[in-house]
Amino acid sequence: MASKPMPDSLKRLQPYVERALKCWLPPENKGDDLVRAMHYSVLGGGKRLRPILTLLACQAVSGNVEPALPAGCAVEMIHAYSLIHDDLPCMDDDDLRRGRPTTHKVFGEAMAVLAGDALQTLAFAILTDPKNGYRNEQSLAMARELARAAGYRGMVGGQAKDIGKTAHDLDTLARLHREKTGAIFKAAVTLGAIAAGASDRERKALAGYAEAFGLAFQIMDDVLDVVGDPAKMGRYKGSDEAAGRATYPGMIGVEASRRRAQQSVEQGRDALMSLSQPAAELDELLTFVLTRDT
Secondary structure, eight states: OOOOOOOHHHHHHHHHHHHHHHHHSOOOOTTOHHHHHHHHHHSSOOOOHHHHHHHHHHHHHHSOSGGGHHHHHHHHHHHHHHHHHHHSTTTTOOSEETTEEOHHHHHOHHHHHHHHHHHHHHHHHHHTOGGGOOOHHHHHHHHHHHHHHHSTTTHHHHHHHHHTTOOOSHHHHHHHHIIIIIHHHHHHHHHHHHHHTOOHHHHHHHHHHHHHHHHHHHHHHHHHHHHSOHHHHTSOTTHHHHHTOOOHHHHHOHHHHHHHHHHHHHHHHHHHTTSSSOOHHHHHHHHHHHHOOO
């Protein structure tokens, strides 16, 4: 399947997210390696897909992206922390991230661990900062959702299962992906819904979309590890197989994996149909998941 241009929503909202991330990070000081490592990790590129999903979920309900911007930045801080720790020698042991040396290669392992820790706590500082404009009950609901998604029942738990190589069938692999990757996507969308004051029906529809989106994204990530161009991906090819990780292509092959991702995308589109107004940009991102090459 040929790659398509980046969706307009990503091109439009990426600079908006970048500016906000810089504002929430502590001021960079040449002599402070911890802050320098935080900046290096957060501002080192990336599609900003998770915070943009937060913005678009808010837009789908309220017609406006602005209320969700602090929440989207909090999600991206969690994502950046997770990448730092995933790349460590004791985890995935990666030397490249987005075409650059990983954080621990530049700042050392100890400082990379601390930068990840600092970004994790900064996420919750953002959600509870009075200047974000959220009501107390919104901040509490967002913090609870993000903590659950990032913790032992979500991203961290999924990573533990991945390291333990516990996935031996497709159902178990799908559960692992829902935790390791999908939980943060779902949190990103849910935080956007909370920022918009979404109803229970709207939140349920958006959660269904996010679950389908997250699974399709991870399946295609597995596929790209097999067939992708390392120059475009900014990382080495075949790292999953080399590490002995369970993947969809490893279990059912590349083409069957693509079909499984397509099925998940259709489930995401069905979920969007439950919203009271069209969410064209969220729908467009589902297509992007299937056709991306990075």
